Amino acid sequence: MTGDVGNVADLVARAAREHPAVPGLVDTIADTVLSWADVDNAVNSFAHRLLALGLNPGDRVALRLPTSTAFAVGFFAVARAGGIAVPLSPTAPDAELRELLTDSGAKLLISGDGRELADTVTLVTPEIDVGQAQAVPCRSQHEDIAAIFYTSGTTGPTRGVMLSHRALLANVEQVRSVRPTIAEHGDRLFIAIPLHHIYGLGPGLLATTAAGATAVLSQRFDARKALRTCLDERVTVIVGVPAMYTEFAALPADEVGEALSTVRLLVSGAAPLHPRVLAAIRAATGLAVFEGYGLTEAAPVVTSTLVTGYAKPGSAGRPLPGIELRLVDSDGAPGPAPLDPADPDDAFPDDIGLTGLVAIRGPNLFSGYWPDRAHGPDDEGWYRTGDVGYLDVDGDLHLVDRANDLIIVNGFNVYPREVEDVIMTLPGVAEVAVAGVLDERSGEAVKAYVRPAPGAALSEQQVIAVCEAGLARYKVPTRVEFTDELPHSAVGKLRRVRLRG
Numbered sequence: 039m040t041g042d043v044g045n046v047a048d049l050v051a052r053a054a055r056e057h058p059a060v061p062g063l064v065d066t067i068a069d070t071v072l073s074w075a076d077v078d079n080a081v082n083s084f085a086h087r088l089l090a091l092g093l094n095p096g097d098r099v100a101l102r103l104p105t106s107t108a109f110a111v112g113f114f115a116v117a118r119a120g121g122i123a124v125p126l127s128p129t130a131p132d133a134e135l136r137e138l139l140t141d142s143g144a145k146l147l148i149s150g151d152g153r154e155l156a157d158t159v160t161l162v163t164p165e166i167d168v169g170q171a172q173a174v175p176c177r178s179q180h181e182d183i184a185a186i187f188y189t190s191g192t193t194g195p196t197r198g199v200m201l202s203h204r205a206l207l208a209n210v211e212q213v214r215s216v217r218p219t220i221a222e223h224g225d226r227l228f229i230a231i232p233l234h235h236i237y238g239l240g241p242g243l244l245a246t247t248a249a250g251a252t253a254v255l256s257q258r259f260d261a262r263k264a265l266r267t268c269l270d271e272r273v274t275v276i277v278g279v280p281a282m283y284t285e286f287a288a289l290p291a292d293e294v295g296e297a298l299s300t301v302r303l304l305v306s307g308a309a310p311l312h313p314r315v316l317a318a319i320r321a322a323t324g325l326a327v328f329e330g331y332g333l334t335e336a337a338p339v340v341t342s343t344l345v346t347g348y349a350k351p352g353s354a355g356r357p358l359p360g361i362e363l364r365l366v367d368s369d370g371a372p373g374p375a376p377l378d379p380a381d382p383d384d385a386f387p388d389d390i391g392l393t394g395l396v397a398i399r400g401p402n403l404f405s406g407y408w409p410d411r412a413h414g415p416d417d418e419g420w421y422r423t424g425d426v427g428y429l430d431v432d433g434d435l436h437l438v439d440r441a442n443d444l445i446i447v448n449g450f451n452v453y454p455r456e457v458e459d460v461i462m463t464l465p466g467v468a469e470v471a472v473a474g475v476l477d478e479r480s481g482e483a484v485k486a487y488v489r490p491a492p493g494a495a496l497s498e499q500q501v502i503a504v505c506e507a508g509l510a511r512y513k514v515p516t517r518v519e520f521t522d523e524l525p526h527s528a529v530g531k532l533r534r535v536r537l538r539g
Contacts, residue, residue: 046203079169101125118176131509139156181405199236230258280310327349
């Protein structure tokens with residue numbers, strides 16, 4: 039970043055200074071439009087409120103808000119006041135939220151529903167005050183932690199990923215340095231993915247702010263409503279996930295083409311897009327969909343087909359400028375150069391040694407996991423992701439599997455054990471295994487394989503209902519299969535890998 043930006047909230051101040059009258063945030067639910075000058079004033083006003091409540095540098099502030107102006111202003115206000123933002127899903131069950139509030143040690147909770155979830159946390163109602171307010175000097179910079187994003191990691195249940203201002207700002211610059219760029223001044227970006235997820239926040243909100251562009255925010259995605267919004271707001275860029283493009287592809291091509299007539303760039307992340315969807319979108323709009331790969335620990339984007347400017351189906355593209363990528367074995371040693379299975383002259387053997395775990399290095403990497411910064415990049419700056427992939431003959435990354443049982447639903451991580459524990463609370467369940475299955479809409483979906491106890495009468499709806507009561511929506515199985523036997527290893531360990539498909 040340039041020298042005047044060391045805190046993510048500095049992006050707002052710069053946008054207000056350089057483009058004060060430009061619409062910054064368009065909230066399609068609240069039906070409000072804030073210029074960048076308005077946003078900066080609102081951030082200062084909110085930061086003053088937080089400081090008056092006793093916020094000290096490094097204090098954690100949870101945000102339980104949908105994709106909205108309130109979330110954006112709240113996030114930037116926490117950063118400007120020196121706090122650490124802890125974005126939480128507004129649809130997560132209270133039990134899960136209480137656990138995360140306790141783990142993070144949050145002092146304040148910004149939420150609009152009026153529910154106090156913990157006695158030790160002060161509830162703060164979001165308010166947007168665009169009146170002139172005295173500027174609040176940013177009280178955290180660079181290596182200070184800006185946010186903790188909770189994600190089910192590659193080695194276990196939910197953990198807090200600590201992202202510094204340096205990491206977030208570095209990835210914004212990396213994303214915006216690619217041509218065609220994801221956000222430039224004059225763009226209007228449609229963002230319907232959750233801002234409490236790093237994909238919505240980084241390539242969405244932060245990239246828009248850095249460009250002094252306009253973020254068109256939508257809390258929920260409905261394909262036809264989204265098309266109407268894109269047409270009415272003259273959207274130029276869509277930051278999306280596979281489910282969005284799958285729903286667009288199911289609509290009449292002329293309807294999609296007309297609504298997206300002002301769009302210049304379509305990007306997708308979180309999971310690979312089905313070639314049929316890619317073809318349908320191109321036929322309707324004349325545009326390719328550029329795909330990428332990322333993870334919370336990388337703030338988040340690692341690779342993109344934008345780097346080459348060629349949207350290659352099945353590929354996640356190449357590393358962004360400033361990011362190094364290599365394939366390693368389980369000990370971290372560099373693996374052999376893989377071959378290209380798509381090339382008939384380049385046979386791709388079944389030997390797993392020709393693929394490797396994706397390892398990355400760059401200024402966008404996280405500072406370790408909360409609270410002790412454990413398991414971050416190694417002494418040489420490399421972080422081993424746990425994702426398995428290969429590089430084709432062009433040097434583009436292809437992801438082929440994961441080194442564990444992690445399930446990714448629309449970019450959100452689901453750890454099977456967490457779902458299994460909830461299902462096991464249901465009377466009549468003798469054993470359960472949860473695995474990811476392919477899903478055209480969300481990339482992967484959660485499927486539960488249930489072995490009932492002898493004589494038990496269980497229904498699919500009972501299993502889904504107990505999960506809905508105790509888990510976030512994206513963790514709830516979409517399918518339930520009852521079985522007399524589950525696969526185990528010779529020592530009795532459940533083998534979920536045999537259930538994936």
